[in-house]
Amino acid sequence: xxxxxxxxxxxxxxxxxTTSLPASRPASLTRASGRPFAKSDSDFMxxxxxxxxxxxxxxxxxxxGLYCRHLLREFGAIEHDFRFLAYHERPAPSGMPxxxxxxxxxxxxxxxxxxxxWERIRMPWELRRDRVxxxxxxxxxxxxxxxxxxxxxxxxxxxxxxxxxWNEHTEEPYIKYCRGASTRIVREAAKILxxxxxxxxxxxxxxxxxxxxxxxxxNGIHPDFLVDPHNSVADEARAxxxxxxxxxxxxxxxxxxxxxxxxxxxxxxxxxxxxxDVAAVITGVDEQHQADFREQLARLGLEKDVFxxxxxxxxxxxxxxxGAVLTVYPSHAEGWGIPIVESLAIGTPVATSKxxxxxxxGGDFASYFDPASREDMAEVIQTAxxxxxxxxASRAEAQARARTFTWRAAAEKTLDVYRELAGG
Numbered sequence: 035x036x037x038x039x040x041x042x043x044x045x046x047x048x049x050x051x052t053t054s055l056p057a058s059r060p061a062s063l064t065r066a067s068g069r070p071f072a073k074s075d076s077d078f079m080x081x082x083x084x085x086x087x088x089x090x091x092x093x094x095x096x097x098x099g100l101y102c103r104h105l106l107r108e109f110g111a112i113e114h115d116f117r118f119l120a121y122h123e124r125p126a127p128s129g130m131p132x133x134x135x136x137x138x139x140x141x142x143x144x145x146x147x148x149x150x151x152w153e154r155i156r157m158p159w160e161l162r163r164d165r166v167x168x169x170x171x172x173x174x175x176x177x178x179x180x181x182x183x184x185x186x187x188x189x190x191x192x193x194x195x196x197x198x199x200w201n202e203h204t205e206e207p208y209i210k211y212c213r214g215a216s217t218r219i220v221r222e223a224a225k226i227l228x229x230x231x232x233x234x235x236x237x238x239x240x241x242x243x244x245x246x247x248x249x250x251x252x253n254g255i256h257p258d259f260l261v262d263p264h265n266s267v268a269d270e271a272r273a274x275x276x277x278x279x280x281x282x283x284x285x286x287x288x289x290x291x292x293x294x295x296x297x298x299x300x301x302x303x304x305x306x307x308x309x310x311d312v313a314a315v316i317t318g319v320d321e322q323h324q325a326d327f328r329e330q331l332a333r334l335g336l337e338k339d340v341f342x343x344x345x346x347x348x349x350x351x352x353x354x355x356x357g358a359v360l361t362v363y364p365s366h367a368e369g370w371g372i373p374i375v376e377s378l379a380i381g382t383p384v385a386t387s388k389x390x391x392x393x394x395x396g397g398d399f400a401s402y403f404d405p406a407s408r409e410d411m412a413e414v415i416q417t418a419x420x421x422x423x424x425x426x427a428s429r430a431e432a433q434a435r436a437r438t439f440t441w442r443a444a445a446e447k448t449l450d451v452y453r454e455l456a457g458g
Contacts, residue, residue: 047204048314081116081452082166082168083119083169084118084119084161084166084168085118085137086104086173087172088173089104090103091123091127091221093121101172102172104441108446109134116136116452117138118134120133120335122323123152135348142156147207149211150207150211153176154178155332159180168188168452168456170448171191175190176219178218187225187455189455190226191228193233193370194391196368197212198238198351200291202291220241223247224455225248225327226247227447229252229253230252232369232390232394233250233370254337254442254444255311255438256441259380267353270353271356279312280355281358282361283377284356286317293365294318294364296455301415302336302408304416305336307412309412317345317354318344319342319344320349321344348375351376356381358377360382360383360385360422362386362432363385364386364387367390368387370394371386371391374386378396378399381432383400383422383432384401384418385400385414386402387404
């Protein structure tokens with residue numbers, strides 16, 4: 035029988051606790067009634083999908099964690115015949131949204147985070163014991179196959195393979211693990227999911243992967259970005275984050291690849307030339323990483339014009355997009371560009387890098403610069419601010435395109451891959 039979610043229970047839009055399996059029965063799968071089901075219950079399920087939900091169980095998930103949460107939410111709203119076993123390592127944080135009716139959580143723990151023993155040693159045995167039909171590695175990685183494992187197909191989401199060639203934090207355990215395991219992963223995966231045509235090309239060229247093995251889906255945007263925000267949220271964002279001033283918005287990060295320092299340098303150049311007529315708001319830089327940026331701002335005389343913030347809520351982010359004159363996304367390299375799409379969906383113009391997948395995200399509705407050149411970035415930002423009042427002529431078309439990138443479409447594409455691998 036196909037599984038659908040109840041319209042009265044739009045899970046993951048609520049804040050109910052996750053449904054977890056009892057710790058005393060780590061390998062059991064349980065129906066909503068509490069009675070265990072077996073894979074022979076053909077009237078209740080067809081295939082069991084193992085799903086790496088590690089990152090979804092962070093208190094403040096970003097990137098891959100949000101990807102997992104969005105997929106699981108949409109799996110609950112689409113008619114399908116699958117059951118999901120969501121493997122996670124951390125306990126469910128407070129406020130964790132509930133899983134869909136078709137999914138159960140299974141906490142699997144093992145010491146040795148630095149060496150990724152959870153995936154390398156524990157998970158192969160868990161998957162074999164749980165008799166999973168298809169396994170989905172969502173974290174750019176897959177567990178190794180046990181000798182005699184059989185033909186259980188695995189699909190991996192390689193959001194991108196930038197960590198295998200971008201030389202930053204190369205001694206971090208995760209990057210070392212990905213660099214060492216990527217060749218095995220692309221070989222053992224029956225299918226590879228990735229988020230852009232650029233990322234597909236990068237994967238195929240670097241790892242000699244046949245194009246037919248790689249399926250492209252585009253990261254979606256949260257449903258809250260698919261509707262116009264109330265007029266008041268823009269004014270509220272200006273008052274809360276920019277002291278009531280007009281501003282440009284940048285979703286930053288402390289890592290050099292995200293190029294927050296390069297963006298600040300470009301602002302300094304505009305200030306030096308007398309062309310910085312607005313403030314700037316930068317989020318995504320938590321307090322422990324702000325010192326170097328504040329020193330840079332002081333050196334450039336920007337400490338009164340640039341506002342730094344850490345983690346913000348989705349509601350605050352929507353307000354910041356809505357209130358901004360321009361959104362700037364200065365990253366050097368990305369497999370996709372969710373902030374680009376989010377800003378355009380809200381109706382705010384974007385200036386971003388012309389490298390990797392960012393032009394694919396912005397299409398004809400963004401302005402592009404060389405992220406390695408503060409001069410080019412400054413010039414494009416200045417021109418985009420000047421042209422912002424004219425963006426209204428193409429705003430509706432830009433919003434319509436941006437709003438085609440939905441998590442529903444991403445989930446449907448993913449379910450199609452499951453069906454192919456499960457023989458359905």
